[in-house]
Amino acid sequence: MKLKLVKKIVLCCALLYIPFSSMAWGVLGHRIVGQIADSYLTKKTKRAIFDILGNESVAMASNWPDFIKSDPNYNYLYNWHFINIKGGLTEDSIRNYLASDTATDAYTKINFLTEQLKNKDLDHTKKVLYLRLLIHIVGDVHQPLHVGHADDQGGNKVKVLWFNAPSNLHTVWDTQLVNFQELSYTEYATAINFTTKEMRKALQANTVADWIVESYKIADKVYGDIKEPDQKLSYNYNFQYVDTLNSQLLKGGVRLAGLLNEIFG
Template identity: 40%
Template sequence: MKSIKFNCILFVFFVTFSSLNAANPEWGATGHRTIGKIAEDYLTGKTKRKIAELLNGESLALVSTFGDDIKSDDRYKNFNTWHYVNMPFGVKYEDSKKNPDGDLVTGIEKCKEVLLDKDATKEDKVFYLKMLVHLIGDLHQPMHIGRKEDKGGNNIQVQWFNRGTNLHRVWDSEMINHFNMTYSELADNTKPISKEQLKFLQKGTIADWANETQQHAIKAYASVKIGDKLRYRYMYDNFDLARNQLQIGGIRLAKVLNELFK
């Protein structure tokens, strides 16, 4: 009888532990596809034609998850560090210690370099275009500019509507999934912005955008403590920022692509 009871406890612990420590996709598929869909609305005609030629008509929304899709393939493990930047709070990217294996900012710059290279093969251009679409999305997820010591919030365990999860996953997908809209519905319901606002949002460098996202990361960390039970109030206080970041990510992705293909 004791053995059965012990096994039951062990099973419950295993399920809970697995749930808490499962791998987390950046922004989740819905978030990345939303950014890709939003970007398409801001592309020039020439950029659209160039991208359609490279992707054989596939949409930015479709290829936006490529960076996560290849993680299970060991051939691409060298790209794992491209999905994030770890720098101390209050330190700008340009002043921070760089990861020798590369990071989110250097990864984006490498993608741009290949796409501008006239001697690069079409195969390489397609690969790095797909990576670029994904990485610009990651750049606007606050926990991807998070702290090294807790792996961008992955080690900060919380509850989301009574289910075990972590802070990184809350920002990746929990809030978005709870809102219960498809990526096309999210993209179609972005906030209206003026031409002046558009120009303002598209200003700056990739490093500037990383520094900006870090400020959102600081607020995200301050919004929880380990073990917190997050529910409707957390959605109310934070989901607008998540939605804004999806929209800004899409607008800036379009800006980068238009510059590359002009």
């Protein structure tokens, strides 16, 4: 019996070091985006969202598409969370690709969900599903490695050490950089949510294609900074990228608010 117990403990400890599959910003990051977005919604938009989600806030709704990944009935949503674009492309090449994109990916689905939610006659069950998905996927595409490369699964196969613990590049950006700041989602949103009217207007004028191009460029730099297998990332990496991290979270929230106001306002 003691031997079996030891084996179980060893197995559980080992599982803690297995990099988990992509969850976009992770629970905390998505809630930060949602909390920031909520601060810029019009009264009309807030009423419309309440009619759909009830007392479920934008921040709390943002995690639903990750939480249901354990339900096989929603397996068809897997590709909605990201868009794979090969490295080394010029901005014009990326935009040309997006203009002809018919794949099932984050880019096409943001456009699809936006158009569907503008339909006032849409079935209420679908409104709930589509709104939760839109809130989440807008956050997804602001995590740079959700616009990563297919051959390494958006950085999931790029093994690194995060403070000497085995991890991968995608997980570092999904959760570990955000969690390293040691703030709740409300504290984090409060700490970075400083914008001007002009800034919000400029960010909300950007198209979904602009968001993708922006994340792609950041992802290229993130990839380029990994020079060797199991590269050690720690305090210096946080110092190097925390401003980019905060900027992407803030932009995600401001742009999500703009999109929701366009749909419901």
